[in-house]
Amino acid sequence: MTRLPMQIQLAQNKKEKPDPSTLVFGKSFTDHMLIIDYEEGKGWHNHRITPYAPLTLDPAAIVLHYGQTVFEGMKAYRSEEGTIRLFRPDQNMKRLNYSLDRLCMPRIDEENALYALNQLLQIEQEWIPTLEGTSLYIRPFVIATEAFLGVAPAKSYQFYMILSPVGSYYKEGIHPVKILVENEFVRAAKGGTGSAKTAGNYASALKAQETADKQGYSQVLWLDSVERKYVEEVGSMNIFFKINGEVVTPAINGSILEGITRKSILQLLRHWNMPVAERQISMDEIRSAYESGELEEVFGTGTAAVISPVGELNWDGYKMIIANGQTGELSTRLYDTLTNIQTGKEKDPFDWVYEIKKHVAKLA
Structure with missing residues (x-):
C-alpha cells in the first residue's frame, strides 16, 4: 500500500486537559484533528493534521440539507506498560465503508485511514486518560461539502477524525440503567438506513428519547417497524x-446496526461455551420470561458504554425489574473481560487489539 503524504500543523496554544475524575462523555476535545478532502475525479487527497477548529461550510453544502454524512465510534486505551491500544479498528473502518456505500459516498482506503489515525494518536497521546473507566473516544466522520441544492450525491466530501477524552457514557456507569420500550415511533425499517451509521438515524430517535428522559429513563428500546412487537436495538446499543x-x-436483519462490541460479545460467549442465539425475539416473549422468572439478565453493548446492564424495562406501563435492579453476574464478567482485554490486563486470545507501539516503524 502506498502511504499518502501527511501535512502536520501543530497547535501553538495547547488546551488545559480536563481532570480525568470529572470526565463526562463527549464534552472535551483534544488539540488536533485529521482532515482529508475528496473531489470527484481526483479522489481522496490533501491529508492533514491541523489544530482543532470550527469548520467552514457553504450554506448550500449537501450535508446540511440532505443529511449525506456517516460516522464511526472507536476508543484508544493506555495499557499499564504505556502502549496505546485500539480495539478492532479494522472492523470500524469496514463498517464505515459499508455506511459510505449505503449513502452513495466514496469509500475510504481503510489502511490509510488507520495509518492517519496512528499519526494523530501519537501527536495526542498525552490526552489518553488512564483512570479506571476512562478512554480516548475517536470520532471519524465524513460529510458532503458540495454546494448544491439538487437532490443528488455530492461530488466533494471531507473526512475528519476528532478525539475526546471520556468517562462513562451513562452517568450510572456500569450500574443498571432504566429503558423505556418505544411503542409509537420507529427508528428504522428494512431497506432503510438502519444498518448504516448515519446521522439521520439518531435525529429520528430524539423525540422518543425526549419522552424517555422526562419519565426518568436513560434510553429507548426500539421495536420493529411493521408489527411493533419484535425487539431491535437500544438508541446507542445492541441489546442482549x-x-x-x-x-x-x-439477529441482524437490515434495520439493526451491526455493533463491533456486539460481534465481540457473541464471540466471547461462544468461546466460553455459553448457549447463544441470534434470532427474532418479541416483547411478549420477554414478558413471559420475566413472569416465569426465566429472564435472568438484560444488557446493552456498544463502543461508548461497552456493557450496560439494564435494571428496568418499561413496556407500555408494564415495568419489569431485571435481576432485582442489580448488575448481573454475566454482565459483570463480560464488562471486566472486555475492558481488561482492551487495556491489556488480560491476554487477547482473539487478536482484537491493535497496539500503536508495534506499528511505530510504519510511520516513518
Whole structure:
C-alpha cells in the first residue's frame, strides 16, 4: 500500500486537559484533528493534521440539507506498560465503508485511514486518560461539502477524525440503567438506513428519547417497524437477554446496526461455551420470561458504554425489574473481560487489539 503524504500543523496554544475524575462523555476535545478532502475525479487527497477548529461550510453544502454524512465510534486505551491500544479498528473502518456505500459516498482506503489515525494518536497521546473507566473516544466522520441544492450525491466530501477524552457514557456507569420500550415511533425499517451509521438515524430517535428522559429513563428500546412487537436495538446499543441460561440477541436483519462490541460479545460467549442465539425475539416473549422468572439478565453493548446492564424495562406501563435492579453476574464478567482485554490486563486470545507501539516503524 502506498502511504499518502501527511501535512502536520501543530497547535501553538495547547488546551488545559480536563481532570480525568470529572470526565463526562463527549464534552472535551483534544488539540488536533485529521482532515482529508475528496473531489470527484481526483479522489481522496490533501491529508492533514491541523489544530482543532470550527469548520467552514457553504450554506448550500449537501450535508446540511440532505443529511449525506456517516460516522464511526472507536476508543484508544493506555495499557499499564504505556502502549496505546485500539480495539478492532479494522472492523470500524469496514463498517464505515459499508455506511459510505449505503449513502452513495466514496469509500475510504481503510489502511490509510488507520495509518492517519496512528499519526494523530501519537501527536495526542498525552490526552489518553488512564483512570479506571476512562478512554480516548475517536470520532471519524465524513460529510458532503458540495454546494448544491439538487437532490443528488455530492461530488466533494471531507473526512475528519476528532478525539475526546471520556468517562462513562451513562452517568450510572456500569450500574443498571432504566429503558423505556418505544411503542409509537420507529427508528428504522428494512431497506432503510438502519444498518448504516448515519446521522439521520439518531435525529429520528430524539423525540422518543425526549419522552424517555422526562419519565426518568436513560434510553429507548426500539421495536420493529411493521408489527411493533419484535425487539431491535437500544438508541446507542445492541441489546442482549439472558433467558433460562441462554443469551439471546436480535439477529441482524437490515434495520439493526451491526455493533463491533456486539460481534465481540457473541464471540466471547461462544468461546466460553455459553448457549447463544441470534434470532427474532418479541416483547411478549420477554414478558413471559420475566413472569416465569426465566429472564435472568438484560444488557446493552456498544463502543461508548461497552456493557450496560439494564435494571428496568418499561413496556407500555408494564415495568419489569431485571435481576432485582442489580448488575448481573454475566454482565459483570463480560464488562471486566472486555475492558481488561482492551487495556491489556488480560491476554487477547482473539487478536482484537491493535497496539500503536508495534506499528511505530510504519510511520516513518
